[in-house]
Amino acid sequence: MAAPPFPYETRLNILHQPLETIDEKALADACQYRWYNQTLCQVNDAVVRMAVIEGEYHWHKHDRDDEFFYVVEGRLSIDLEGRTVDLSPRQGFVVPKGTVHRTRAQRRTVILMVKNAGIVPTGD
16 A cells, blocks of 8 residues: 655756746745745755745654754754754754654744755655
8 A cells, every 4th residue: 555645745846947037935925835846946966945934744763874953033943862952043953864754843844955966755
């Protein structure tokens, strides 16, 4: 039996090419989803993704990739085994590869993430 799909709107297409202006605020303001993830651009072998989140993601890990999270607006909690990191706007945090984690937000939160282009958002 196949696992049910995750209830997230995840868009891995690269929305902007080099030399294009990226308007993160307009994209976030237009978002109607509770959990939305859009790849904004690629920089070398990494991508920058924007997420609008409310609620909690499932526990997961990335065996080969670190993840950087940066809060634009709202508050982000990153649950790790044994502790929780709470981030406010203009704060960031790196989750090292192999670390089991989940992200969550009690109210609508906008974040930017930097990660390897090939990373699977839902985990390995």
